Amino acid sequence: MKSVSHLASLVPAAALALSLGTGAAQSKEFRLGLITPPPHIWTVAATAFGDELKSASGGKHTVTVFPSQQLGNEAQMMQQLQTGALDMAFLTIAEVSNRVPDFGAFYAPYLADDVAHAGRILRSDVAKDLLSGLPQKAGVIGIGYSMGGLRQIVSRDPVTSAADLAGKKLRITPFEPIKDFYNALGAASTPMPLPAVYDALANGQVDAIDMDAxxxxALKYYEHADTILISNHMMFPMVGLVSARVWQSLSEEDRAMIGKLMARHLDGAIDTYVQKEGDWLLSVEGTGRTIVEADAAFFADAIGKWEAIWTEKAPVLKDLRKVAEETR
Structure with a gap:
């Protein structure tokens, strides 16, 4: 596994590949956007990163965190990063995969056995090497990965087989890998921003949601559920990004400091999920809702259809599957 310091050393090289100059040292008030609410682990990690950067820089650099889509949805924040209007963001890999399809390989159904295994995959050299192409392909610098645990399904109606999801309006994060999975199940994939999900499930605007434990x-989605499918069917990675335009204005020293500190807090959030995921699932199972445990066999037909699409679209998938096997 590459060390955090080695990763930080690669990031300036990736930025220089854009033929952008090295900026002089200067104070900077960074803005960091993300979609998660203030108590969420990603937001907590972003805030902790900002606090440590301020301390490490002797107050020269500060970070203002904008949670809960205050700066727009992920597609809008990605555009802002590309233009330099936004300095930093913690975004789901979903949005990155819309621009760089190889990142869609992370969503291969049952690539990871559990949340700890997902962490090992994200910490692999294969995963980290994908970040090096982001400056050229997306105009951003990829500092490192974190994640949001594994995905489950919350349904207003009973679910005893994958066929019960056919025809259901099912809330997803709007990106192709997960859309292809639910389309293969025959569900009506319904993209929806996170703040709208609770009310949509409560009033029947959607029949089910794809969500993490x-x-x-924490947001009590189970209150409007008949069945909670404990499926762990996909990992849900996140990536810490810096605008390439902003990055090129920083000194080498500041790039190294920001890369090291952000990578540390991203990686620490992985550890938090490994520690807490089991407790969240136990809490969900104790809500009195019907709990159905599902494995790969439950979704067998859909998985086959997904693989047929994404093996071709994301050639790195074969390498990630090798990593997954080696890290079991």
């Missing part, structure tokens, strides 16, 4: 519990 943390938010199922």
């Amino acid at each position: 943390e938010l199922i519990w």
